[in-house]
Amino acid sequence: MNHLNNSSNHAQQGRQSQNPQRLSLINITKEYPGCIANDKITMSLAAGEIHALLGENGAGKSTLVKSIYGVVAPDQGDIFWDGRKVIIKSPSVARDLGIGMVFQHFSLFETLTVSENIELCLSKKQLTSIPDLSDKIRQLSRQYGLDIDPDRHVHSLSIGERQRVEIMRCLVQSVKLLILDEPTSVLTPQEVTNLFTVLRQLAAEGCSILFISHKLHEVTELCHHATILRGGKVIATCEPKNETSASIAKMMVGELAEQTAGYAKKQGTDTVFSVNNLSLSPLQPFGTTLKQINFQLQAGEILGIAGVAGNGQDELMSVLSGEDNRSKAETICLENQNIGRFSAGKRRKMGLAYVPEERLGRGAVPEMSLTENTLLTHSEGFVQQGLVQWKKLKDYTSQLITQYSVKCHGERSEAQSLSGGNLQKFIMGREIGQAPKVLICAHPTWGVDVGAALSIHQALLTLRDQGAAILLVSEDIDELFLLADRMAAVCDGYLSPVVQTDNTNINEIGQWMAGTFIDEEQSTMIDTSSTSPTPSQHSKKETQA
């Protein structure tokens, strides 16, 4: 509580310019071929201030922080640090100044231990000033409540623990500015709360924090100031505590984002797709083992699976799509046929469509045109007697591009030339366009702007209403609540019970994402002294919930 008050004092001081400016950016401009990522951006941060950097995907946030951290060299503009003009040529210069950064994709070395990872970041001078790094790490983890064992190997750590290692890496160097790039996107709600406590404590001690996020309620809860970017320009600045999520969203997207009050929920009919007692060891060395997964997917419903990244979603998706067909035939059923051993191609022919998480490389071939990428999953209808009907195929691709407002230079554009969000729209359109019986889909609107997300939502709902069974796997819990008729969560390769979305809430799902259901599940196993939970046990739970 104490440091909470402290931090709001800092905010006031920052506002009254009593606190010294730690970092000032004047007219930072960075141009890439074809787009201006940063256009004359001017902003500043005071000591002890938590400052939010907001904007849609592609607004230029990442480029700006990379300029501050010395990964990208801006074309124009000046950076002032503690009132002195500096040129940050490389990350090591940034670190010498006292700037630390926690990347969205962690820059950790999995085969090294925690303390080796931290040691690598320290200069020789810093190292000699610390007599025993492991002790220092233990001391800091007590001081900030960041629970880390310095001797563990990073590959054995959970995502949340890895983030703590990244933060610890900055703390050991006693940074004066900590940059966090979407730190909460990989955390459970409970972990987010812990992170915020640490950040407030740091700010109270005078460390400035630059916080990048999409999640507006977090910004209003945590940050003193906010700078909002759109199209590479500073569109607005505000004090988040005087704003609401809606008013900030309005500034971000420019028009009032249509607030969807939730779509009508539907009840599924017959089971078309089911997973029975699926247990499988991972193909990747650091993968997650799937443990006794059971669920039924019904025609005309959307089933949402929530979970923090790396809890078995990737493994589950590749087993369901057929990329990984090592599981027993009867573990996966499509319309009463055991398809566990079928290849991905065979499953597609049976009416199973799939949108993988990794759109470039898995969802689309980067070097091929959109037309060719359409053909890859749509072979029927566009091929007659072994010959491709290019005219028909091109027309269809153009139609997809218009329908889903994919920004590109026509159907001949290479898949890799599209931005992530636009490619996502294209792939979603392509898969929905096959009118599949079952659609398995990871992160349907990842990186897609608000308007396009709405049209993807509509397309998914229409597909559902036409009687398709849809499985959504996503880290975006809000979106799942919006779309899914029934929900479950994965944690450490286990699947929670499946419940009606209307009968649960974000807290319960959040706790399931953290694995609270696993103990219950195992105790039921002991109670009934059966070898494995059967589908009937699951449905029992469903009715209880």
Added chain:
Amino acid sequence: MDIDFITQILFAAIKTGTPLLLIALGEVVCEKSGVLNLGQEGMMLMGAVVGFLAAYSTGSAGLGIFGAIFMGATMSLIFAFLVLHLNTNQVATGLALTIFGTGLSAFIGSGVVGETIQGFQPIIIPLLSDIPVIGKIFFTHDLLVYISILLAIAIAYVTNKTRIGLILKAVGENPNAANAIGINVLKVRYLAVLFGGAMAGLSGAYMSLVYTPMWIENMTSGRGWIALALVVFASWRVGNIVLGAYLFGLASIMHLVLQGMGWSISSNLLSMLPYVATVIVMVIIGADHFKEKLLAPRSLGKPFNPRQMA
């Protein structure tokens, strides 16, 4: 089989394994940084021929060694520039380097084929060499054998115990992350490749100045390739490389041994042994994907371009 015979076999196994050890030690450092250099055979041949020429014309075996090391490093510099600066494909560039080195060494060595020089004399280490059996096997070798063992110890120490080793491992595992924390990835990789080249040159010199003090076209007869297999066989661990090198050395003299024991097996068949052993080992390791992935440097063979980071 009496004890003297076994002693002689083991002595010869170490002698035969030493060029493999030298070149594999260079390659493991190179691969730990994430660069796969398939040009080992070419660099080794160039080291052998230049070492021989230098020793032949100056009469100094020491100068020959330096010439060979310099040549190996120069060859690897070409490779490093192509692969690291111009981002060419590592596999294709390495193969080209081998073909280039094989041809060029035959060309510049054509004048001295069959000439002989005075090689290195064995250094009998006092006291230690008097230990029965072991003394004869380990302590009656020439200078380069002792150097190779010292180098193995030094490399094991540096890669496992020091910050330099940590940086090398980090670059090989995740160059993007290493760059982000301020490690100069290209510099580390350049140095690692250069070290690999120098060791390949030294290994070539061992062949043409010590093992058989003469130059013959293609005299390394595939040792550069065996060394590549040896690194995988040893799962990138220096201690395993020492053992593996002597084991492969033993395998390659087996045909002499068996003939000595009166078995009449074609020497052509028996000289295949090390290659067969290599294939078997690679199959065994390859069967366990899980392990292979954990042990191998993760970015092995993948280019890193700092300008593409943004």
